[in-house]
Amino acid sequence: MAIFPSPPEDDKRLDALRNYNILDSLPESDYDAITQLAAQICQTPIALISLVDAQRQWFKSNHGLQVRETPREVAFCAHNIIDPSSPLIVEDARLDERFVENPLVTGDPHIVFYAGMPLVDSDGFALGSLCVIDDRVRQLDADQLSALKTLARQVVNLLALRKANRILSENQGRMQTEAHEQGKIQVALTRSEARFKSLIEEAPVATCLFVGRTMIIEVANQPMLAFWGKGNDVLGKPLAEAVPELIGQPFLDILDQVYTTGVPYEAKSARADLKVDGTLGTYYFDFTYKPLRNAAGEVYAIMDMAVDVTQQVITRRRVEESEARYRALSQALEIRVQERTQELLTANQDLQRSNENLQQFAYVASHDLQEPLRKIQSFSSLLQVKYGQAVGEEGLDYLSRMSTAGKRMSALIKDLLTYSQITTRQQVFGPISLNKVLGDVLNTLDWEIKNRQARIEIAGLSVVNGDQFQLGQLFQNLLSNALKFTPPEKKPQIELTCSLHNRTELSTDIRPASTATRFCQISVSDQGVGFDIKYLDRIFQVFQRLHGKDEFPGTGVGLAICHQVVENHGGAITATSTPGEGSTFSVYLPV
Known part of the structure; x- marks a missing residue:
């Protein structure tokens, strides 16, 4: 047996429903007009x-749904009549345990949204509901x-009128009573017509009613009058006379066709030229022409409901035009990108060959230069040992200078080779x-650290993304400089620290090439001779020295190597110093 929720005294409710003699009756335009208006107001399909019967729910009007009835056990409206004091609202039936498995x-x-307003008659019985889905x-x-509540009351009024008509037809013999009842019906019909007009006037969407073949404007709400750019003086006039700019446009012919055939008409984004505030402009509307029939089944009026979609149409057309322009620009852009890509590929290949040639040249040059230098150093040492007394004190000085020059030249070649490798290697x-x-x-x-009795303190360092060979060259040169530029009479005191910073925390003069948002700062501090900070930019250039060769040995390439390594890693390097008080070199590498 089917199980479904039932209100108290359901037997009496069913008797009341059957007394209206409405079940399985033919479709009627008045009811269809109400569901059409409800769907338009609530924007539902x-x-x-x-009407909830004993074992079924039967639809007196079924706008947007083909079937005329369903079993009561699956009816949402069967739940709606349990508490007729308030509507039943189900925003998502897929999440409601009452309906999640409902077929x-x-x-x-595929019902997701349901809103039903109970149809409660004058005796307090919930006969069914007016619902939107x-x-x-x-x-x-x-x-x-x-609006949905007002429309539900109108349905109940129509049912009451139907019941009254049935009662009158069953008592035709009582003429006086019939006349009296007919008067009541006429009053009720008049009131019903007034309420129907009131519904149109209060509808949130533009709505009007045209009566007769000449399309007399019987009622029009303010949104519709605003669309036309007219006032209430157009009421009672034919549409062609009230809104003359419609002559020559398709709307009057469509209305005549609907009036003749009785077939509703619906349009989307239809263009209409209307004179508003004395200015003729172009507008776009979604609208519906719904024919209304009298008791004889004849069309006597047309209800017009419209929504202004002018802005949406204009926006859509602009988007379409923009997309068309974008598509046209993107065949041209793609061709240019392909050409530029090929140019860059060719240039990259040329650069790669150039780098390979440069690396090969640097290696060969350093090898070919080192060999004669080694011989010069060897021969000068041999001459000093074997013929030192023969050449005298002045000759020994020359040989010593020659040997020292050879060592400097050898160191310079090694540093230049390292600089070349860092600049060009993959x-x-x-x-x-x-x-x-x-x-x-x-x-x-x-050996050098022990020889100088240096003390080096290193804080915990981070992990970065980089090239191990280049980073080794970076820190070897920074530590070598810290050792070298500490006077011989002092024991070098060197400290390495590490800290992490957001990009926004960096000083404005720190401008790393990487777009990373976080950087690792490694600082190498010494207590050496220091330098004047005005020479900061100069010290990172190749062959730039701030001290004499006899005072501090070196080639002037070490800090240039450091600068190139940091630049290769998308970072930055800078220094702070005070003469006589030491220096701090800070490296910023992207994390």
């Missing part, structure tokens, strides 16, 4: 007048709910532990 939710018409999540505002970037890099550098400088 389906609107129903549902009307899981299958056609959609297949997507929806919400109704206060005006829409108010970089292999990956996660690099700076602690590991510093460990290798300290091993390399172990």
